[in-house]
Amino acid sequence: MLIRQLSVFLENRQGKFAEIARLLGNNDINMKAFTVSESADFGIARIIVEREKIDSAYNLLKSHSYAVSIHQVNYLNSPNQPGAMAVAMEELCKAGVSIEYMYAFADDASHNSHLVIRTSNDELANQILSEL
Amino acid sequence: MIWNSKIECMSRDEMRILQGEKLRKIVAHAYQNSPFYKSRFDEHGVKPEDIHTIDDIVKLPFTTKQDLRDNYPFNMMAVPMSDIVRLHASSGTTGKPIVVGYTETDIENWTEGIARCFSAYGLDKNDMIQVSYGYGLFTGGLGAHYGVQKIGATVIPTGSGNTEKQLQLMQDFGSTAIACTPSYALYMTEEIRKRNIDMNNIKLKVGIFGAEPWTDNMRKELEEKLQIKAYDIYGLTEISGPGVGGECECQCGTHLWEDLFYPEIVDPETLQPVAPGEKGELVFTTLDKWGMPMIRYRTRDLTCLNYEKCACGRTAVRMSKIMGRSDDMMIIRGVNVFPSQVESILLEFPEYEPYFFIEVDRVNNTDTFVIQVEVKPEYYTDQINQLVKLRQRLASRIQSVIGIQPDIKIVEPNTIERSTGKAKRAIDHRKFE
Numbered sequence: 263m264l265i266r267q268l269s270v271f272l273e274n275r276q277g278k279f280a281e282i283a284r285l286l287g288n289n290d291i292n293m294k295a296f297t298v299s300e301s302a303d304f305g306i307a308r309i310i311v312e313r314e315k316i317d318s319a320y321n322l323l324k325s326h327s328y329a330v331s332i333h334q335v336n337y338l339n340s341p342n343q344p345g346a347m348a349v350a351m352e353e354l355c356k357a358g359v360s361i362e363y364m365y366a367f368a369d370d371a372s373h374n375s376h377l378v379i380r381t382s383n384d385e386l387a388n389q390i391l392s393e394l
Numbered sequence: 395m396i397w398n399s400k401i402e403c404m405s406r407d408e409m410r411i412l413q414g415e416k417l418r419k420i421v422a423h424a425y426q427n428s429p430f431y432k433s434r435f436d437e438h439g440v441k442p443e444d445i446h447t448i449d450d451i452v453k454l455p456f457t458t459k460q461d462l463r464d465n466y467p468f469n470m471m472a473v474p475m476s477d478i479v480r481l482h483a484s485s486g487t488t489g490k491p492i493v494v495g496y497t498e499t500d501i502e503n504w505t506e507g508i509a510r511c512f513s514a515y516g517l518d519k520n521d522m523i524q525v526s527y528g529y530g531l532f533t534g535g536l537g538a539h540y541g542v543q544k545i546g547a548t549v550i551p552t553g554s555g556n557t558e559k560q561l562q563l564m565q566d567f568g569s570t571a572i573a574c575t576p577s578y579a580l581y582m583t584e585e586i587r588k589r590n591i592d593m594n595n596i597k598l599k600v601g602i603f604g605a606e607p608w609t610d611n612m613r614k615e616l617e618e619k620l621q622i623k624a625y626d627i628y629g630l631t632e633i634s635g636p637g638v639g640g641e642c643e644c645q646c647g648t649h650l651w652e653d654l655f656y657p658e659i660v661d662p663e664t665l666q667p668v669a670p671g672e673k674g675e676l677v678f679t680t681l682d683k684w685g686m687p688m689i690r691y692r693t694r695d696l697t698c699l700n701y702e703k704c705a706c707g708r709t710a711v712r713m714s715k716i717m718g719r720s721d722d723m724m725i726i727r728g729v730n731v732f733p734s735q736v737e738s739i740l741l742e743f744p745e746y747e748p749y750f751f752i753e754v755d756r757v758n759n760t761d762t763f764v765i766q767v768e769v770k771p772e773y774y775t776d777q778i779n780q781l782v783k784l785r786q787r788l789a790s791r792i793q794s795v796i797g798i799q800p801d802i803k804i805v806e807p808n809t810i811e812r813s814t815g816k817a818k819r820a821i822d823h824r825k826f827e
């Protein structure tokens with residue numbers, strides 16, 4: 263399914279990510295998952311928060327002058343067993359959908375693995391993944 | 395050796411008389427033949443008849459780089475274009491370059507200036523001089539080239555770039571002097587080290603360095619690493635090119651060839667002459683340049699002048715190292731850069747905010763050129779590649795307009811100072827004094 267993800271532009275300076283984590287934490291917003299990718303002098307933090315809090319997280323970051331944006335990404339809840347992910351990737355590949363980036367996170371409550379997948383065509387990817 | 399001892403060692407009184415005679419002639423020529431100067435003098439209420447001695451120069455109005463731009467390409471010429479034998483141009487600040495035209499006499503006089511410099515560096519017909527300045531519209535290459543031929547030395551016109559070949563020819567031919575920017579010379583020393591070239595194969599004894607500011611530390615380093623004497627050559631396209639002045643063997647100031655290029659120092663705010671020896675803006679009047687005379691041209695270079703006779707025997711006035719600019723131009727890797735150029739390029743990109751901050755430094759003898767910019771909120775994305783590409787597009791555009799590649803640094807929103815007045819848009823960490 264498609265979910266909404268926050269992206270925050272960060273200069274590569276020590277403590278930048280801690281600042282964001284602290285800001286969200288102080289406002290009772292829990293980061294369910296995140297990843298940071300970086301080039302030589304800047305990075306982009308991608309953050310998943312609880313669905314009902316994403317707009318307040320966005321406004322909070324914005325009001326603190328962060329360069330924040332919201333994008334739709336695919337979310338895949340796949341059984342934690344060998345080969346499960348391979349099937350998903352093969353199907354996307356067959357349909358000509360390429361992966362821009364991807365990250366996984368764990369959740370103690372279930373034994374499934376949770377994947378966030380950003381593709382070249384997220385609508386189509388959503389269709390394919392939901393038919394798996 | 396002194397190329398033209400009659401002029402270079404002339405008594406100050408005689409020099410002032412000569413300058414006065416030349417000024418009268420060139421002012422009359424400019425007034426009669428250049429519509430630009432005629433209207434400028436008329437507006438200012440001054441006529442050629444008001445000029446009697448060199449002291450009367452203060453009655454004349456100033457000329458600026460903006461005048462050259464406004465009169466692009468040929469409106470400042472004071473001779474028919476059929477008498478112009480060469481054109482040179484320097485890169486424009488915001489679009490238009492400036493163009494300078496030379497008559498045959500102008501080329502001869504310019505070359506005379508360079509010949510005086512080269513002789514002062516101890517070079518003569520027995521030398522083989524590698525000209526590694528760029529050839530073309532830039533005055534460096536051709537200017538130095540003619541100077542080498544004038545003193546009867548051998549010119550090796552390598553031009554800029556292709557360092558490997560330059561170093562090969564330098565060894566094969568046994569170049570005894572090289573003319574280039576000091577930063578390129580430092581780059582060459584690095585290449586010599588990397589390629590394990592035996593210094594015994596390099597016969598250089600003199601380096602002729604100009605077109606950008608350089609320090610005494612750079613001089614020391616170049617002299618040690620290349621086993622040469624490193625001399626300054628000064629000039630600017632508007633006045634003719636390199637060779638407006640040069641150092642002598644004493645290396646205690648740059649002698650200016652003031653029978654050709656008359657220097658004044660003025661307060662950049664009030665435009666009044668400063669007391670002798672005081673620092674201020676250097677202003678030149680070309681006393682023997684007919685194609686496109688420059689009357690009281692404001693160079694924007696800050697320096698001071700010393701009229702005492704030099705230990706080398708020359709009476710020609712000596713200029714201190716350039717101590718800065720009275721405008722915001724910076725010379726980065728030999729290229730003139732104005733913050734206003736960066737601004738106008740930035741405005742072409744809808745993705746960027748119109749704010750920027752330039753940081754210049756010198757690391758390992760190479761100038762660094764960093765421009766901080768902010769991306770507009772709607773153009774931030776979750777994909778790093780898009781920002782990297784956006785950054786690359788801006789860097790390429792700046793490279794193609796200004797001529798050097800900057801490092802673009804995207805910073806977080808609202809980091810760059812916004813100010814309603816005159817924002818400080820650049821900082822130069824390099825030390826030139």
Ligand SMILES: [Zn+2]
Pocket residue numbers: 641642643644649704705706707708
């Ligand atoms: Zn001297």
